[in-house]
Amino acid sequence: MANLNRRDALKLGALASGSLLLPISCQSRSYAKDAGSPQVRPFTQQLRIPPVLSPVRSDDTTDYYEVTMRRATVEILPGLKTEIWGYNGIAPGPTIKQRRDRQSVVRFINNSVGTPTSVHLHGMASLPQYDGYAEDFTNPGQYKDYIYPNNRPATLWYHDHALHNTARNVYMGLAGLYLVYDDLELGLPLPKNEYDVPLVIQDKQFSSRGSLIFDDQGEKSQMGDVILVNGVPWPNMKVANRKYRFRILNGSASRSYNLSLSTSEPFTIIGTDAGLVGAPVQVSNFRIGMAERYEVIIDFSKYKVGTKIVVHNDHPDNNIEYDGTDRIMQFEVVRTESDPSSIPPNLRDYQPIAESLAVRTREFRYERSNGLWVINGKTWDIQRFDANPQLGDVEIWRIFNNSGGWFHPIHIHLIDMQLLDRDGKPPFAYERGWKDVFYVGENESLRVIGRFGPNTGAYMSHCHNTVHEDHDMMNQFMVGTGGPDPITTAPAQPLPAPPL
Structure with missing residues (x-):
């Protein structure tokens, strides 16, 4: 397929959307108890774990993977068929597991979803040309090989990042987990293997026939x-009845959650977006915004066989509440086992960045203005950079949300940062770790601090309510001078692809 310019790519994305997602005007909607989806009895289906992807080959330094974006028809609601767009035809996509500092090359092939894509490995310090820049399109009939350094042990995720189409593409299924391990973590006595479980939480809306409905309510939010x-x-x-480790990702478009257990027992937080925290923290509940990741330990040893524990959601403000959205899933204790795992008092060396190291403070205001989602009064512009930290600079970014009508989870590409304070008060205990997404609640201001690197070049920052991101709450910053061009350095190539 010939290369498409930006305008043609966006038109093709709109056509794909119209061909797959039923327009809301054709659906029967009820806002009192549900959004019109067929009724499903909770806790009657068993949790599935996404398969782990094997490399197609490996050498001394690198593992090579191949992933194809495909339309597929699957059963999500019992007895109904749903079309998804999935990595390798499943949603969530296959999980990639890598060791720290062992490079990976992942080939993403776009040959059936019918819309331009761009893959962002969220949380990886990728070079600009492999970061999933919003206008670095892989068009239908093309592929792109992404190179990842795997320099951060953490729970990451890969997802679509195509300009103005991220919300719809991810909602249709283009998301998957990517886990990086290091020797330190593997040497800790934490739960491992089948007791280390990923949980990707999403909300969806379905027609009576099982089709996914994407309704952003006038470019505001998609709530299923x-x-x-x-x-x-x-x-x-x-x-x-033993300890389990859960890697929890909020993969929703617009919904946040406040999670707790029906037994009122605590979660033990052991990790944030960017990996293990310094020391475990026990909390009775925690809030998780879109794209945030938290790693928790739940100890089931105190429960008798036959006990059922429900994960509850106490809706944070500005989320549409439906009858079923106050619960997430259920754990059922079915057997007794010995438990060799434990939670050490110290997990990883964590040193706060001193504010005195910051060479400057920048301010970013995330607002709704004249029907547009803006940052400092401006929408996305590929020609404009709103910050230019130099390589190695430490900066404080103050992030404002001046409205009581919505919240914004803000994602800053390339670097991990630390939350200094929220409205001048200390962060929640579970937020005290390295993070790349920051929940900016209603009428809140946050200060975050980070060191810019290890790469130079252009990177994005945006709201991870992907509806806001698409319309057009996203900007970019340039680290240092020069750096690889995110679009022209390693563009997508036409199919067929040569062997990896």
């Missing part, structure tokens, strides 16, 4: 009335 975990509506997970 069916909660999926790993693609299963309100699943049940059978567990042993």
Whole structure:
């Protein structure tokens, strides 16, 4: 397929959207108890774990993977068929597991979804040309090889990042987990293998025939009335009476969650977006915005076989509440096992960045203005850079949300940062770690601090309510001078692709 310019790519994306997603005007909607989706009895389907992707080959330094973006027809709601767009035809996509500092090359092939894509490995310090820049399109009939350094042990995720189409593309299924391990983490006595479980939480809306409905309510938010975990509506997970580690990703377009257990027992937080925290923290509940990741330990040893524990959602402000969105999933204790795992008092060396190291403070205001989602009064402009930190600079960014009508989870590409304060008060205990997404609540201001690197070049920052991002709450910053061009340095290539 010939290369498409930006305008043609966006037109093609709009056509793909119209061909797959039923227009809301054709659906029967009820805002009192649900959004019109077929009813599903919670906790009747078992949790599924996304498969781990094997490399097609490996050498001394690098593992090579191939992933194809495909339309597929799957059963999400019992007895109904749903079309998704999935990596390798599944949603969530296959999980990639890598060791720290071992390079990976991942070939993403776009040959059936019918819309331009761009893959962002969220949380990776990728070079600009491999970061999923919003206008670095892989058009239908093309592929692109992304090179990742795997220099951060953490729970990451890969997802679509195409300009003005991210919300719809991810909502249709283009998202998957990417886990990086290091020797330090593997040497800790934390739960491992089948007791280390990923949980991708999403909300969806369906027609009576099972088709996904994407309704952004006038470019504001997409709120579904069916909660999926790993693609299963309100699943049940059978567990042993021992400790489990859960890697929780909020993969929703616009919904945030406040999670707790029906038994009122605590979660033990051991990790944030960018990996393990310095020391474990026990909390009775925690808030998780879109694209945030938290790693928690739940100890089921105190429960008798037969006990059922529900993960509840106490809706944060400015989320549409439906009858079923106050619960996420259920754990069912079904067997007794010995437990060799434990939670050490110290997990990883964590040193706060001293404010005195900051060479400057910048301010960014995330607002709604004249029907547009803006940052400092401006929308996305590929020609404009709103910050130019030099390589190695430490900066403080003050992030404002001046409205009581919405919240913004703000994602800053390339670097991990630390939250200094929220409205002048200390962060929540579970937020005290390295992060790349910051929940800016209603009428809040946050200060975050970070060191810019290890790469130079152009990177994006945006709201991760992907509806806001698409319309056009995104800007970019330039680290240092020069750096690889994110579009022209490693452009997508036409199919067929040569062997990896």
